[in-house]
Amino acid sequence: MTLSQAAAGKKLKVVALKKGNCNRCNLASLGIHVGDEVIIRRCAPFSGPLLVEVLSSGIQLAVGRGMASSMEVEMLDE
């Protein structure tokens, strides 16, 4: 499933980042990588962005829906 389909408040693991060139490098330089564990902390209204926290570093990022649908994640049990 993609990050945009995932539920808020659940532990997720980033499995793949699809889409073109620079989206990916920018994600990496801002702190999200394949293999990172993340949580969707909240969703902005009017189908706005998601607030994603990277668990290992505590970094919080606003990720737009378009970008979120290009990030493949899986739910971690617990």
Next chain:
Amino acid sequence: MSFTRSDVVVAGLSMRLVDLPGTYSLHPFDAAEQVTRDFLLSGQVDAIINVVDASVMSRSLELTVELIETGLPIVVALNMMDDAQRKGITIDIKALEAKLGVPVVSTIATRGQGVSSVALKALHASKSKRAGIPATYDRDTEESLNRLMASIPPEAADKLGVPTRFLAIRLLQNDEVIGKVFQELSPDAVELANKERKFLADEHNWPEESVFASHRHAVAMDLFEEVARVVPRQKLSWRDRIDNVLMHPFWGFIGVIVALGGLFTLSFVVGDALAGLVEAPFEPLTEAIGAKAENSLWWAMLGGLVDGVIGGAGIVLPFLLPLLLLMSFLEDVGYLPRAAFLVDGLLHRIGLHGKSIIPLILGYGCNVPAIMGVRILESTRDRIITALLIPFTACSARIVVILALVAGFLGPWWALGVFVLNILVTALVGRILSAFVPGSAPGLLMDIPPYRLPPPKALAQKTWFRIREFLVHAWPIIIVASIVMAVLQYAQVDGYLNSFLSPLTSGVLGLPVVVGVTLVFGVLAKELSLVLLYAALGTSDIISVMSTTQILTFTLFVTFYVPCVATIAAQIREIGWRWTLVSVALNTVVAVLIATTIGRLG
């Protein structure tokens, strides 16, 4: 793009510190990051002071790893150690120094702790020219790099002044700038790099373009785990509690409205007080000059000069200064990124991103720094749409006109109506533009930093940079325009201009013919149209000579038509003259449409 240079003396030796825009990597994503990269590789740098945010160290170390590869001497300033400690992170500085091979100093810059020690170490590093220990990647990558290094002619590294290994890494990373240089120096190396990159990607099933991004991440994470210990916090922090309100889908929006309302109200109250202080002492001077200006060209020109100076100092600056200061505060404290997060969904409907809200708010102070502010947006499309929308936001000069004419003669509720109409029109134009401006809009991706109390010095600096854009790029134009206007008035061309414009003014808009001249000069600086209106009508009691509909039509037209010359100049610099022409045409058409519609309704 502006950055500060400051000369400091450390241990009896003087050195020049250059503060470059912050960047996450040497692979630039926006114009500011490009500046940083270009400067670092320009050969003018003796040593780099790499300021690392200790509270998000694993991410920051990726840049450190990249910087060490440039072969330049580096000192790492491990900043915000207090924040890191609060987050439960302890860092073994000695171990980090050993791993990186460069000096590491722990600092709390807001309190000045460790700063002089950083400067001293940077001085030593620039003398000894000792570079750090470049990170080792996995075996396959290292083998690829070795093959590539062998194919790079030794004179290439000499010519560019960087280590061969750095060049090999950049080529493997498909760096555009280095790649272009090598197309001439050694096309073979570029070809080999493409082959090696493909090989690595296929071998490991990595996407080609992120081979190095994920490598550096892995290296930085390993480093972080080796030198830092984290005791994670358990309870809800105060940051989370504040965010529960400020980022709430409902209360958050109330927060945005209150914050922006407060921002403008406070700016206007302070601005009004400041304007009074500035204008009062000039009054006898302008009156004295005005008396002589009627029969001497030189006195008329001097009068124009003084009017231009006062126009900038008395109308724009008093409002701009508090607005910019408060904006910088909201930005640095961490609120604006959160506001951008909330409004992103709404701004998407008019074809923009949440980040565009910052230049748009600046537009209400002065359009010139606002246009320059579009540089923070990554995509060309966003920059163009935002730069086309900014002239629709009523800058302080136009707010003065709206307040004087509409609030003054029709009442405050009418003025509020004009502002609401202004916002609606801006949104509608944005919606239409987003359908026509080519290019794709990449999704929003923005760091949401923790709340922080910004040090006053940093605030003052940020405000100064934006004020300087007004002082350097807008004010001189206003002054020149004001002198030109004085000359034209002296030459008594008003009559010609008025009759030339009468098809528009009285024909289409239904206004008195004498306002023609005020509209022409309003292009030079919008607040002039108010002053000139009094002069053209021969009274400041406008309501006695114009109907309420005419006052409304005039104000709306002045608010929306052609942006002032200083704004046009800024637009040409940021988005090119073609888009600037589009912007001028767009504003004029919208202004005529709205003013005539109001005229019909009234």
